[in-house]
Amino acid sequence: MNIATPRTTGTAEPEEVGSPPPVALREADSPAPKNAATSALSPRLAIGLVGMLLSSLLAIVNEQVTAVALTDIRGALSIGHDDGTWLTALFEAANVTTMVFAPWFAMTLTLKRFTIGAVVATMVFGFLCPLAPNLPTLYVLRVLQGIAGGCLPPMLIIAALRYLPPKIKLYGLAGYALTATFGPALGIPLAALWTEYVNWRMTFWQIVPLGLLSCIAIQQGLPVEPLKLERFKSFNWSGFVTGCPAVAMLVIGLLQGDRLDWLNSGFIRVMLGGGALLLIAFIVNEWFHPLPFFGLRLLGRRNFTHGLLTLAGAVILLTGIAVIPSQYLAKVHGYRPLQTTPLALLVALPLLIALPLTAAVLNIQRIDRRWILAVGISLMGVTCFMGSFMTSEWVRDNFYWLQSLQIAAQPMVILSILMGVTGGLAPTDGPFASAMFNTVKVFAGVMATSLIEGLGTARQHFHSSMLVDRLGNSALITAQSVGEDHGLLAALAHRIHEQSVVLTSADLYRVMGCIAIALLLLVPVLPTRIYPPWCTTPPLPADR
Incomplete structure (x- = not known):
């Protein structure tokens, strides 16, 4: 791989050296505390940053655990499958939409x-969710919790x-990672713990202790700053009015598309088409507005653009x-979250060491992050x-090495990615x-869910049809023998379903592999060389 190494100064990209940020970007935010980025990190400020980390982790864990435990939640509250899908769709729509505007507020x-x-x-909305007297109230609480939770990761x-x-x-940044x-990765283990050994309500209430701890740490650690309520006088109402419905409609359309048969549904056509038009209007507004929510001019940085794409x-x-793997194990071998937990913990726990080591x-200075x-x-x-080479004989142990x-x-x-996006x-x-x-991160997660569900359904139908067609042409099985033995018919149906799930899972792995290849091809083309944040001068040519 031939990766060029342009001359840079510090962490700035070549085309940005000495160029001031646009006026809109400079005026939109208050200046950082004096010497905040250059002074040593005090113990008190470190406590505040740990609190920020815990608050962000709280939002992610809340989202993942309730999603994994949704079947148990629906069962406990007597909610049907179709109604249950709206619990996820409404929460995600509120969550993603809020992330667009939370930094401004x-x-x-x-x-x-x-x-x-x-x-x-x-915490409050999460505590109230299991106590909701009816389904509409639960919907409202989940939307409100999605709005509150979406404020935290940014x-x-x-x-x-x-x-x-x-x-x-x-x-x-490793903490953010x-x-x-x-x-x-904690979603499956915690969902299994609460639903199997404690109480399904804990899938909502688990965030309370972590939330209290994060609030105390933030209150004690972060410095007090003055309110800037005057910024509301120049609030970007046009961006807010177009951006909110645009993101919400697209998320709902993507998450409900597979269930409602995509563009064959008028509702999905309205959600996706209307959301796309409003998104275009939002982007145009953000480009020209003096106080935008999105700093689209940052896309002029090659590393920033590459970071978002990657x-x-x-x-x-x-x-x-x-x-x-979790869907395959659940559909073919009947695994519940408790049986899938070791697979999740295999990845989750070592990350506590792997992340700081990678950082x-x-x-x-000599390391090129592109490699x-x-x-x-x-x-x-x-x-x-x-x-992609999986078979129906694969069980949990087969996925460990993978x-x-x-x-x-x-x-x-x-x-x-974080180093490239934040560099300079x-x-x-x-x-x-x-x-x-x-x-982009959360919306890509919604797109991934939609892709896996939509493509998975289409491929499973295709493989089922092909297997049934081959079975019907087989001389070893006759209609008479099947009719005389209902057990054989049930076994054949189970076998066809099992094989279609296996083939579909292998197809999904191949699609993911193609995405990996596409991302790999971008590495030698788009990003430029940057250095760690502490570097003030680039290394000598001999060091490159």
Whole structure:
């Protein structure tokens, strides 16, 4: 792989050296605290940042655990399958939509107050969800919790860019990567713990202790800043009015598409078509508005654009690599979350060590993060390639060696992306970068779910039809023998279903492998060389 190494100064990209940020970007946010990025990290501020990490982890864990335990929640509340899908769709729509606008409100109401308020709201609505007297009330509570929870992940990147000294900034980004890798992996183990051994209500109430701890840490650690309520006078109403329904409609359309047969449904056509038109209007407004929610001019940075593209593909890969084995084990072998837990913990627990180690490697001046990114994507591709050879005889043990590659792959990919996206950004650019980064990350997760469900259904129908057709042409089985033995008919139906699930899972692995190859091809083309945040001068040519 021939990766060019242009001359740079520090972490800025070549085309950006000496260029000031656009006026809209400079005016949109308050300046970072004086010397916040260059001074040493005090113990008190470290406590506050840990609180920010816990709040972000709280939001991710809440989302994942309730999604995994949805079957038990529906059973406990006597909710049908179709009604239950709206619990997820409405929550995700509110969650993704909020991430677009949360950084603006955080800068207006201050990072400390806004984060504590969002954590408290997430806890309160989560506590009330199992106590809802009826389904409409539960829908409203889940939407409100989605709004509150969506405010939290973007705050972590803003805090990391604002307060972390250059020497340890990558370790702070590793904390954010923890929420993108370790947090989702905890969904299955915690859902199994609460539903199997405690009470299904704990899938909602589990966030309360963690939320209280994060609020105390944030209150004690982060500095107090003045409110900037005057910013509401120039509030971007046109962006808000077009952006909110655009994102919500697209998310609902994607999550309900498979159930309602996609474009054969008028509702889905309205959701996707209307959402796309409103999204175009939102993007045009953001480009020209003096105080936007999205800093679209940041896309002029090659590393930032590449980071968002790679992030979207990486999230789809991470979702697929996690979901395909669990769905296969559940459909073919009847695994519940408790039986799938060891597979999730195999990846989750080592990440606590792998993430800081990867950050330490990327913090070395001689290391080119593009090579780390390429190796990580390659490992993901190898995982998909090996998974495509699965058979109906595979059980949980067969996935151990396959999933173990993710222990190294996930930190390499996520941290390399974060390093590229945040490299050269000023603290005042943090809210714009955070809004775009987190929105792309969560929306890509929705797209991954939609892709797996939609493509999985289509391929399973295809393979079922092909297997039945081959069976009907087989001379070994006659209609008379099947009619005389109902047990044989049931066994054949089970076998056809089993094989169609296996073939579909293998197809999904192949699709994920193609996405990995596409991401790998971008590495030598789009991103430029950047150095760790602590570097003030590039290395000598002999060091490159």
